[in-house]
Amino acid sequence: MDFVNAIILLLNYIFVPxxxxxxxxxxxxxxxxxxxxxxxFANFATGDMMSFGTMFxxxxxxxxxxxxxxxxxxxxxxxxxxFAIIFMVGYMLIIDKFVFxxxxxxxxxxxxxxxxxxxxxxxxxxxxxxxxxPSDRRFFDGExxxxxxxEFKEMTGxxxxxxxxxxxxxxxxxxxILVSTLFWFLNKTKTGKSMxxxxxxxxxxxxxxxxxxxxxxxxxxxxxxxxxxxxxLYGLDKxxxxxxxxxxxxxxFAAAIVGGIxxxxxxxxxxxxxxxxxxxxxxxxxxxxxxxxxESMEPGGLVQLLSTDYKFxxxxxxxxxxxxxxxxxxxxxxxx
Amino acid sequence: MRKNLxxxxxxxxxxxxxxxxxxxxxxxxxxxxxxxxLISAVMTMGANIQWGYAGLINFGxxxxxxxxxxxxxxxxxxPVQEAxxxxxxxxxxxxxxxxxxxxxxxxxxxxxxxxxxxxxxISTIIILGIIIIRFVSEPGIEAIEEVDPAKTGxxxxxxxxxxxxxxxxxxxxxGLAFVIGKVAxxxxxxxxxxxxxxxxxxxxxxxxxxxxxxxxxKNVIGLKRPAPYEVNLQQTDWFINLVEKxxxxxxxxxxxxxxxxxxxxxxVIEGSSVFVxxxxxxxxxxxxxxxxxxxxxxxxxxxxxxxxAIRDNEEAANAMGKNVVKQxxxxxxxxxxxxxxxxxxxxxxDGLFTPGSYxxxxxxxxxxxxxxxxxxxxxxxxILGGFVVWFLWIEAAPIGLYLVNLTTAGLDDTHALKVHLIxxxxxxxxxxxxxxxxxxxxxxxxxxxxxxxEIK
Numbered sequence: 030m031d032f033v034n035a036i037i038l039l040l041n042y043i044f045v046p047x048x049x050x051x052x053x054x055x056x057x058x059x060x061x062x063x064x065x066x067x068x069x070f071a072n073f074a075t076g077d078m079m080s081f082g083t084m085f086x087x088x089x090x091x092x093x094x095x096x097x098x099x100x101x102x103x104x105x106x107x108x109x110x111x112f113a114i115i116f117m118v119g120y121m122l123i124i125d126k127f128v129f130x131x132x133x134x135x136x137x138x139x140x141x142x143x144x145x146x147x148x149x150x151x152x153x154x155x156x157x158x159x160x161x162x163p164s165d166r167r168f169f170d171g172e173x174x175x176x177x178x179x180e181f182k183e184m185t186g187x188x189x190x191x192x193x194x195x196x197x198x199x200x201x202x203x204x205x206i207l208v209s210t211l212f213w214f215l216n217k218t219k220t221g222k223s224m225x226x227x228x229x230x231x232x233x234x235x236x237x238x239x240x241x242x243x244x245x246x247x248x249x250x251x252x253x254x255x256x257x258x259x260x261x262l263y264g265l266d267k268x269x270x271x272x273x274x275x276x277x278x279x280x281x282f283a284a285a286i287v288g289g290i291x292x293x294x295x296x297x298x299x300x301x302x303x304x305x306x307x308x309x310x311x312x313x314x315x316x317x318x319x320x321x322x323x324e325s326m327e328p329g330g331l332v333q334l335l336s337t338d339y340k341f342x343x344x345x346x347x348x349x350x351x352x353x354x355x356x357x358x359x360x361x362x363x364x365x
Numbered sequence: 366m367r368k369n370l371x372x373x374x375x376x377x378x379x380x381x382x383x384x385x386x387x388x389x390x391x392x393x394x395x396x397x398x399x400x401x402x403l404i405s406a407v408m409t410m411g412a413n414i415q416w417g418y419a420g421l422i423n424f425g426x427x428x429x430x431x432x433x434x435x436x437x438x439x440x441x442x443x444p445v446q447e448a449x450x451x452x453x454x455x456x457x458x459x460x461x462x463x464x465x466x467x468x469x470x471x472x473x474x475x476x477x478x479x480x481x482x483x484x485x486x487i488s489t490i491i492i493l494g495i496i497i498i499r500f501v502s503e504p505g506i507e508a509i510e511e512v513d514p515a516k517t518g519x520x521x522x523x524x525x526x527x528x529x530x531x532x533x534x535x536x537x538x539x540g541l542a543f544v545i546g547k548v549a550x551x552x553x554x555x556x557x558x559x560x561x562x563x564x565x566x567x568x569x570x571x572x573x574x575x576x577x578x579x580x581x582x583k584n585v586i587g588l589k590r591p592a593p594y595e596v597n598l599q600q601t602d603w604f605i606n607l608v609e610k611x612x613x614x615x616x617x618x619x620x621x622x623x624x625x626x627x628x629x630x631x632x633v634i635e636g637s638s639v640f641v642x643x644x645x646x647x648x649x650x651x652x653x654x655x656x657x658x659x660x661x662x663x664x665x666x667x668x669x670x671x672x673x674a675i676r677d678n679e680e681a682a683n684a685m686g687k688n689v690v691k692q693x694x695x696x697x698x699x700x701x702x703x704x705x706x707x708x709x710x711x712x713x714x715d716g717l718f719t720p721g722s723y724x725x726x727x728x729x730x731x732x733x734x735x736x737x738x739x740x741x742x743x744x745x746x747x748i749l750g751g752f753v754v755w756f757l758w759i760e761a762a763p764i765g766l767y768l769v770n771l772t773t774a775g776l777d778d779t780h781a782l783k784v785h786l787i788x789x790x791x792x793x794x795x796x797x798x799x800x801x802x803x804x805x806x807x808x809x810x811x812x813x814x815x816x817x818x819e820i821k
Contacts, residue, residue: 071555128803140422140554144737145806147730151799154726158792275726279566282559338574345563352560353548 035320049197052204055300056259057281066291070142074150076278082257085113118253283348289358396642403649405751411703417742420676427728428565433534433708440530442522455505466494538705546697592644598637740812765793
């Protein structure tokens with residue numbers, strides 16, 4: 030029985046949260062990787078673009094709430110996301126037209142494009158803060174828990190409860206649907222294949238009659254969808270704050286590079302690698318060992334490898350190690 | 366003279382703007398802008414050496430700045446005796462362990478050929494070392510943090526004058542840059558940018574959470590000053606006389622003695638803070654001028670030519686027998702050390718060390734905006750960039766407020782949109798920086814004062 034308790038404990042505090050957090054990172058990482066693979070630059074505005082999309086989701090959620098539309102047990106934000114995506118994609122296409130296109134046509138080095146993306150980051154951050162303000166926003170409504178800890182204990186008669194938030198389940202389901210659609214699109218459709226060809230070898234792709242303008246536009250559309258949904262899911266699960274989103278850029282970059290930048294499947298798995306290692310290394314295992322080990326061997330301290338303050342530092346250290354020993358990432362990068 | 370006309374013009378306009386702030390707002394504000402401009406100029410010089418001379422992209426400026434600030438604390442704060450006796454021995458022992466660990470890893474690296482077994486041995490050494498160090502240091506750290514946590518709770522520093530920290534800050538930052546450069550300089554440009562950005566975040570995380578060393582988010586306040594204190598100045602005779610002389614024309618207009626005394630007091634209070642700021646300006650100006658002379662000399666020396674050759678064509682320089690890796694490492698360390706000086710200067714001026722305030726927007730990306738806007742590869746340009754961007758960063762809020770009032774003049778004062786816009790005036794600075802950066806990158810990619818190399 031103790032053993033089952035220990036498993037439930039790990040599920041509750043490590044597995045479920047890490048799976049949800051990993052899904053959110055994975056969406057962001059695929060976004061980074063697509064931009065890197067097709068437009069060929071590191072987009073430092075990632076976090077702020079996600080917060081831009083989330084901002085529109087929140088604004089539409091507020092509008093729907095004010096006119097009395099809701100989805101019952103599901104959060105209203107789900108209804109708002111498609112509308113937010115339209116605005117987000119529009120914003121991205123405008124930015125591409127006025128900012129990135131010039132450098133792409135001139136074939137500027139990637140570093141210059143990265144610098145330009147910093148300019149975009151400043152502007153986006155300012156716009157988000159001017160429109161919605163810098164403070165913490167919660168926009169979740171509907172049923173909060175799928176399984177409550179207390180109910181679970183009653184149901185199974187165990188000591189440990191398992192709480193599953195509906196946002197966590199929602200995040201995982203939406204991510205799976207979105208990512209499998211994306212992979213289907215990239216691997217099976219003609220447009221997707223031409224995108225991969227363009228990423229793999231630009232000159233050869235142009236030679237075989239692939240229209241670069243169309244590829245770039247579709248990339249921004251997909252990026253807009255990923256950024257909005259990823260940001261909105263993160264905001265639903267935790268809360269929306271522009272500064273947090275800016276900071277999330279860093280684990281997202283870590284996930285993309287760990288998975289092999291330019292490789293969407295790698296980025297998808299990289300998100301989970303980062304999330305699980307962050308949570309596994311900073312969790313205090315004391316209670317787990319109390320269940321598993323006999324009483325005489327119970328540990329004295331918290332049995333925590335690193336204090337939770339170093340949560341971000343863990344993912345960055347993993348990234349640095351990967352960069353040094355396998356710069357192309359765990360799964361070979363630069364192949365879309 | 367003629368060819369330097371644009372430099373002179375740009376600097377004259379900049380100084381004119383600061384003087385205008387002095388006349389219209391107050392000399393206090395003008396001087397504090399000027400001081401921070403000087404500090405920013407030092408930072409941009411550091412970044413410019415790396416980016417402009419060698420083409421190395423370093424997004425870790427925040428980390429070096431914070432290390433410089435840490436140096437200011439460790440040099441100037443008086444040592445906390447109780448903390449040292451409570452846990453000092455444990456900390457020192459852990460320090461020896463770390464040194465031992467590094468030496469062991471080095472020994473293994475030198476002694477054995479590259480193989481899987483070597484990697485395993487090294488990782489075992491590191492993991493075992495970390496576990497042992499944690500066991501040794503934990504009781505020490507707890508004991509130190511329990512010593513009067515409201516006031517100290519850390520080891521303190523050496524109790525030396527804070528000026529020394531400017532050199533020590535440079536050493537700290539240079540040391541960190543050496544380690545980072547050793548491992549990360551082989552990476553491609555954008556990978557290097559990301560890696561340095563993340564490493565600087567790790568540095569900040571450590572400074573924020575290792576309370577025994579830095580007091581963490583509890584901040585260290587009341588650092589020593591290289592300049593006199595306002596309160597003391599207000600009571601010294603020569604200073605009062607000086608202020609009296611300066612303002613004699615205004616004071617002579619007041620006939621009543623008591624009123625005259627009150628006015629004089631007011632002038633003395635204002636004058637004292639201006640005087641203190643002037644002291645800082647003098648110190649900072651000396652640093653900026655020394656660095657400017659050194660960097661200019663370096664730029665036109667054979668070494669500078671070699672750096673440009675490496676930047677413009679790495680393979681060709683390599684083929685000519687220049688050690689690219691070594692030179693990259695050297696310039697990475699030098700540039701970071703300069704940023705470290707700036708970090709120590711910043712803490713010196715503020716008189717407090719707040720690890721929570723180190724954020725990448727302010728200390729990494731803003732500095733990059735300065736370098737790009739000012740003109741990379743040109744020291745005068747980099748300094749000007751520091752001045753222009755910092756000036757705009759501070760004055761963006763008043764300008765934004767003015768613009769909001771202008772555009773919404775037709776609206777009622779309580780109109781929701783106007784209230785909202787006025788509340789969000791502080792964020793207009795991000796907008797200005799972003800648009801400024803984008804415009805400069807598009808229409809003047811070499812910056813306001815572009816790089817100009819004369820062949821003599």
